[in-house]
Amino acid sequence: MRILVTGASGLLGLNMALEASRQHEVFGSVNNNVIKTTEFTVIQSDFTVPGALERLLDECQPEWVINCAALANLDACEADPALAEQLNSELPEKLANYVAKGGARLVHISTDAVFDGKRGDYTEQDEPNPLSLYARTKLEGEHAVLTANPQAIVARVNLFGWSLSGNRSLAEWFFNNLSAGNSIRGFTDVFFCPLLANDLAKIILRMLELNMQGLYHVVASECSSKYEFGVRLARLFNLDESLISPALVSESGLGAVRSPNLTLNSDKLRSELGDSPPDLKAGLEQFHAQYQNGYPEFIRKMGK
């Protein structure tokens, strides 16, 4: 397949492009970050420039488009609502319209943060209630995609992994701080079910192969608090878990509002895949194995 991965310099997009390029011809779009790799074809494209997306699509002629581009930083969205709207809502709509016309397939990546986190274990039928501008614009993007192209896949995800900058994911944040001997806080009142980016990428590719359509919760089979996640990571890497103090997000003073319980129910995915997504233990062990095999350096070298 000819696959376009947008946001191929991001945490998910880069790992997605690398996983996909094992079996497919992959084009990865980047904006500010430069990537040097022979694994896939890198194309620079700023989607805020009029006509840029259309030129990219014409150049790649993709059969599958996996949209990992976004303004995914909560505080950046609050600081620039117009940009958040453009990248998180309008861009997915344009992609959905493009694929609806040409017969390509689209996967649009969304977020667990569309829920307010008051309850947890949300299914695809539960009503979202986004609290932040980021979450609101992401929910608009979901609606726009499924309205323009009901055959598209919208995947609500949460993830961790090794990134180009070395500090994009929560797992890297725990790893970097614990390795440096820094005391940090871990939230005991924020729950999530993150997948390793590479496992998430493999599941998304499988969903495309199986011709799935519509809205799915694509998360790990097991959930935890962010504190527990950090402690489990520390134990695997043999780092000092006592550097992590249990803390409450409500008392953290973080800018944008965070939803506390973002655990998602992935039964729909599980039954259609005929398999369970990896649990946290498997994801963290794989993250550790990647570290031992030099994967973080392999990734970071692409940015130099």
Ligand SMILES: NC(=O)c1ccc[n+]([C@@H]2O[C@H](COP(=O)([O-])OP(=O)(O)OC[C@H]3O[C@@H](n4cnc5c(N)ncnc54)[C@H](OP(=O)(O)O)[C@@H]3O)[C@@H](O)[C@H]2O)c1
């Ligand atoms: N990270 C998480 O924990 C998490 C959790 C839930 C859901 N998600 C969702 O997962 C998806 C991927 O997130 P991520 O964490 O991988 O994001 P990320 O690391 O912030 O990457 C964002 C990507 O979008 C690109 N981009 C930004 N502005 C652009 C523009 N004007 N034109 C073209 N490309 C642009 C960036 O390119 P440059 O870097 O080259 O500028 C980068 O490749 C998003 O839809 C996000 O909402 C992420």
